[in-house]
Amino acid sequence: MAQVGIVEDNKKIRQLMQRYLDMQEDMSCPVATESVEEMLDYLTTYPHPNVLLMDIQLPGMSGIEGMKIIQQKYPDIEIIMLTVYHDSHKIFDSLKAGASGYLLKHTSLPEIKDAIELLMQGGAPMSPQIARKVITHFNDRGQKQQESNLTNREQDIVNGLVDGLSYKLIADRLDISIDTVRAHIRNIYKKLHVNSKAEVIAKSLRGEL
Amino acid sequence: MAQVGIVEDNKKIRQLMQRYLDMQEDMSCPVATESVEEMLDYLTTYPHPNVLLMDIQLPGMSGIEGMKIIQQKYPDIEIIMLTVYHDSHKIFDSLKAGASGYLLKHTSLPEIKDAIELLMQGGAPMSPQIARKVITHFNDRGQKQQESNLTNREQDIVNGLVDGLSYKLIADRLDISIDTVRAHIRNIYKKLHVNSKAEVIAKSLRGEL
């Protein structure tokens, strides 16, 4: 019987997932919080779940930072990152920080359930696109890079675009000036050979980065 | 032994798919064209394949129109639509026109291969997101619509946005004025509760339409 916890700031998604997972015969979902901080609170007083589903982009502490802390305090909790980002940095940061799985957010509920079951059986659930990235990363680093060499910072900008933010909001989120955002975006366009936000978002969400 | 044909205007994708499928033990891919017209030409002189993989957005005749014609002339060819669009209209138009499967374009090559095998075994391959749409469409039409009720035309506009086009190019593609495009976009924003191209593209590519 798997006990599952959820950390996800989108209320609708959070409730939907909790209700669905709680309905399953072989699992229960006693806790779903909207921030890492809340989950840490919960863990100090209640018995901790076996599995945590965690978003990366969260208000307050990010999912990756949060995971590091949780992994240190409660090393037997398995964590699945559940996010829209598929840039290598975030994936590898997550895996290095101790994630047991990494699913893209458009994954359907039954697939998430399958992933949890797979995890309980000792597997490492991840979306096909992610799996390919991980494999190619360890395999053929001599091959021609399909990777588009975006820097860490550039990926942050792309993630902002994917979240539908304006330059101004991206600047706020990353705490830099709007002109810097512009500068990064120019470099991104050059690297990807595109010339609009739209194309960047499309490329990103199709996993072409 | 499955004979597979491909209709896809992107040269890179076309060649990649053909090479991959041709490499498989249980299938061969003797023909890959960039338009429906070319494929029809081919079919008049050569033995026809069992399965066709077909894009929707094609230069000249669209994949859906093309499929209707091919289905009439060669009813024993099974057709899998392979496209980035997941709006209900296109899906149902395709299925009504006789498609045997409908895969989203970010589907990996092994998954496409699996889909072809599934098809040869009498199955109906489709991406999970698509399957959900089809099921919900026939099942629970009393439920709260997660469908965003975009009209046919509005979806055309969204598809233009997803393809990275400007208002002007969308107007050209659909042969309407740029002000009409603007009007549609305003309605789309209202329906989806967003206020930028970026958010529409993101929603669309995540299958949230």
Place this chain on the structure above:
DNA sequence: GGCACTATCACATAATGATGTTAGTAGGTC
């Protein structure tokens, strides 16, 4: 016939985005 909805087009204005140019700082490499 009237109503609701869709699709079409126009004019106007403010906000945002795309692109050119220039430049300082920090860290790493030869």
Place this chain on the structure above:
DNA sequence: GACCTACTAACATCATTATGTGATAGTGCC
């Protein structure tokens, strides 16, 4: 030290997008 890349930033300018308001016309429904 000279050189390179990543990150930061400012200023300018034109293009595109977002939004308000208003209008005509066709379809389907009751």
